[in-house]
Amino acid sequence: MDQLAPTEKYSPFRFFSAEQWSQFRADTPLTLSDDEFRRLRSLNDPVDLAEVERIYLSLSRLLSAHVEASQLLFRQRQAFFNAVDIVKTPFIIGIAGSVAVGKSTTARVLKELLARWPSSPKVDLITTDGFLLPNEVLRRENLMERKGFPDSYDVGALLRFLSGIKSAQRDVRAPVYSHLTYDVIPGEFVTIDRPDILIFEGINVLQPGKLPQDGKIVPFLSDFFDFAIYIDADEKLIHQWYISRFMRLRETAFRNPDSFFHRYSQLSEESARAIAEGLWTNINLKNLRENILPTRARADIILRKGADHLIEEVALRKL
Numbered sequence: 001m002d003q004l005a006p007t008e009k010y011s012p013f014r015f016f017s018a019e020q021w022s023q024f025r026a027d028t029p030l031t032l033s034d035d036e037f038r039r040l041r042s043l044n045d046p047v048d049l050a051e052v053e054r055i056y057l058s059l060s061r062l063l064s065a066h067v068e069a070s071q072l073l074f075r076q077r078q079a080f081f082n083a084v085d086i087v088k089t090p091f092i093i094g095i096a097g098s099v100a101v102g103k104s105t106t107a108r109v110l111k112e113l114l115a116r117w118p119s120s121p122k123v124d125l126i127t128t129d130g131f132l133l134p135n136e137v138l139r140r141e142n143l144m145e146r147k148g149f150p151d152s153y154d155v156g157a158l159l160r161f162l163s164g165i166k167s168a169q170r171d172v173r174a175p176v177y178s179h180l181t182y183d184v185i186p187g188e189f190v191t192i193d194r195p196d197i198l199i200f201e202g203i204n205v206l207q208p209g210k211l212p213q214d215g216k217i218v219p220f221l222s223d224f225f226d227f228a229i230y231i232d233a234d235e236k237l238i239h240q241w242y243i244s245r246f247m248r249l250r251e252t253a254f255r256n257p258d259s260f261f262h263r264y265s266q267l268s269e270e271s272a273r274a275i276a277e278g279l280w281t282n283i284n285l286k287n288l289r290e291n292i293l294p295t296r297a298r299a300d301i302i303l304r305k306g307a308d309h310l311i312e313e314v315a316l317r318k319l
């Protein structure tokens, strides 16, 4: 992992090639069919079932060890307190990384793999886009060009959501975002009812919050995580993926007259490409450099992709 550490000896991470990493799958069975997998894949994400076998089964096995260890620790706590009536809170997995790096596919694949463990855990998935401030507020505050930056989220609502989950509350609500309208859907929520595992995915989930100056104690989102994953790739590759996805969306989702980006489906290819380049450079690349990439070393595992979204290197935090 070139930019991360010159030698493993002085790094908090251990580094593996994809080939080395794939060996840790051991006897973990592949429980997803090709058809099931195709349905989980995001637009323009070329990963296939071979990649699930090569990378994600080892990850699933590692996560299973972490979840089991946390359950064991929980039982030790029960004995420590001599209290059997305390409830285990969900194990939270954070997934961070740039826009267009493929977090959604990873999150959906993991959700399905984890739910198919022999213990059949209940696994839920939440994306942080539902916690973006509505466009009306972003426009008022002049933040439309900063969608996805830390100040474009309702951080209080994010923290209340995660506090609710980690205090073992039932029916905790999360707001929902629509890529079609490019806005939060008013009055729409998903309800999370004490899953065993919650996957919490979004570009900024490893961000440290601002330290309060008024004596209040405010946690970071990642204080609630039991395990954090960062999906990494060279910014030139992510740039290509963003542009080619935008051009595909122009021929699909943007054709819908209700799409916020509908006007871009009417433009020439050249003009549409120029719009995509602008969105990448002025919003998403800026956010990657200023706010997302600097959080990479806070993850427990970094999955670094090469061309075609295939993972080439894995860095795992040492215990």
Ligand SMILES: Nc1ncnc2c1ncn2[C@@H]1O[C@H](COP(=O)(O)OP(=O)(O)O)[C@@H](O)[C@H]1O
Residues within 6 Å of the ligand: 042, 043, 097, 098, 099, 100, 101, 102, 103, 104, 105, 179, 180, 249, 253, 261
């Ligand atoms: N303008 C858009 N219209 C429709 N779907 C979109 C649009 N932008 C992104 N998506 C979809 O939203 C999901 C999240 O995208 P993104 O936040 O870029 O993260 P990632 O590519 O890392 O999953 C992906 O499934 C992507 O295909």
Ligand SMILES: CC(C)(COP(=O)(O)O)[C@@H](O)C(=O)NCCC(=O)O
Residues within 6 Å of the ligand: 099, 127, 128, 129, 130, 147, 148, 201, 202, 203, 204, 279, 283, 284
């Ligand atoms: C909605 C997003 C901020 C991602 O949100 P996340 O779920 O990662 O919190 C992103 O997909 C986005 O729309 N960015 C704004 C710039 C653009 O249109 O590409």
